[in-house]
Amino acid sequence: MELALSLGDASKPFKFLDKAAPTKDHHLGFCMGLGGGGGGGGRGDDGRRMNASASTDPQTPLQLDLLPFSPVHRRPTAAAPASEARFPWLIATDPARKSSSGAMDGSTQARRLEVNRFSGEEGDDGAALSSPNSGGSSLQMDFGVGSGGAGGAFGPGKRDLEAAEAERASDDDENGSTRKKLRLSKDQSAFLEESFKEHNTLNPKQKLALAKQLNLRPRQVEVWFQNRRARTKLKQTEVDCEYLKRCCETLTEENRRLQKELQELRALKTSQPFYMQLPATTLTMCPSCERVATTNTSTSAAPAGNPITTAAAATTSGTNNNSSTALSLGGGGGGSNGSSSSNGSRNVHPFVQQLHMSKQQQQPQPNQPAAS
DNA sequence: TTCACGCGTAGCATTACGTCA
DNA sequence: CTTGACGTAATGCTACGCGTG
Numbered sequence: 368m369e370l371a372l373s374l375g376d377a378s379k380p381f382k383f384l385d386k387a388a389p390t391k392d393h394h395l396g397f398c399m400g401l402g403g404g405g406g407g408g409g410r411g412d413d414g415r416r417m418n419a420s421a422s423t424d425p426q427t428p429l430q431l432d433l434l435p436f437s438p439v440h441r442r443p444t445a446a447a448p449a450s451e452a453r454f455p456w457l458i459a460t461d462p463a464r465k466s467s468s469g470a471m472d473g474s475t476q477a478r479r480l481e482v483n484r485f486s487g488e489e490g491d492d493g494a495a496l497s498s499p500n501s502g503g504s505s506l507q508m509d510f511g512v513g514s515g516g517a518g519g520a521f522g523p524g525k526r527d528l529e530a531a532e533a534e535r536a537s538d539d540d541e542n543g544s545t546r547k548k549l550r551l552s553k554d555q556s557a558f559l560e561e562s563f564k565e566h567n568t569l570n571p572k573q574k575l576a577l578a579k580q581l582n583l584r585p586r587q588v589e590v591w592f593q594n595r596r597a598r599t600k601l602k603q604t605e606v607d608c609e610y611l612k613r614c615c616e617t618l619t620e621e622n623r624r625l626q627k628e629l630q631e632l633r634a635l636k637t638s639q640p641f642y643m644q645l646p647a648t649t650l651t652m653c654p655s656c657e658r659v660a661t662t663n664t665s666t667s668a669a670p671a672g673n674p675i676t677t678a679a680a681a682t683t684s685g686t687n688n689n690s691s692t693a694l695s696l697g698g699g700g701g702g703s704n705g706s707s708s709s710n711g712s713r714n715v716h717p718f719v720q721q722l723h724m725s726k727q728q729q730q731p732q733p734n735q736p737a738a739s
Numbered sequence: 740t741t742c743a744c745g746c747g748t749a750g751c752a753t754t755a756c757g758t759c760a
Numbered sequence: 761c762t763t764g765a766c767g768t769a770a771t772g773c774t775a776c777g778c779g780t781g
Contacts, residue, residue: 548756548769571747589748590770597751598768 551591555581559588563595 551559562577569577569592578585
């Protein structure tokens, strides 16, 4: 049993940067597919990583939408040019940003804008910044230095907390020892989420582009995606667990039901001497799928409405003293494979058909219907 | 062709910080 | 005001694929 988490088509190019902005009311989310097949999907360039990927299994019997998802994106308009339409929060929706660009005094503005922001001077040298020892924490808190005014589009541009945080960070910069944790703004997170829906992994180009768009360091983008994948996997595990739990319950119930039926059959067998005259029956199990085989000899001994059909199987030799019963399990329980033989010969399991054939060869019963 | 090496990125476990009830 | 739970950014480590000499 396998769970596949569909997070978009990994084969698609990284389109989010070319797309128009997500709508203001766009939903962030993903859907999970519970599949029953072998492991498909996986990273495009690396097959060994298979989780959190779109399921290619055609079976995909169950899909859970954990969050609503809307693929619709807003197109850039004349009123909202592409750069702004791509980032609708740049326009007017963020009151904090309004304040940052409006009534805020210069120093405060600079301070707020530069929190979370990687300075443009860093350029595309993501590798250097990626080093955990590169002092990125202190660097990113190096607000007010080289603010240049151009950046800050994706800076949080809000939250007095961050200003206070920045002040504390500036203190930390002096000793340079503490790790400073930054909270991404909602807008940044939303955009990253949108990107994650497109691709849950990043190539260097995409990473740099995203970092530039969001005014973050490439390392931050990278870390965000790593953590996001981890969260996705965790959710998947939870869903997996839930699904297995349901399966277990179903099977337990099925087992209980079968045990009950078996008891009934045994009671019936002892109460009716007719059964004693029947030839030995066998509980036949398919060696490949371990499914109990059906032999349709239409004894109709089962109680009415009984999903289990009993059949007195003809034995290959009269010397077989084993008392056995061929049971046909109906489609009940969680099974969806249509193993029930009630549909006639079309859906009869190959193993069952093989049984029929062997029996017909050994004990031909020309007028015997195939259905149970 | 094979091997060693470096680089980049993945997953994973863990830490540490910020937020909230 | 304190505290514990929780979410999450960040760190450190290992493994793998790939390109290169």
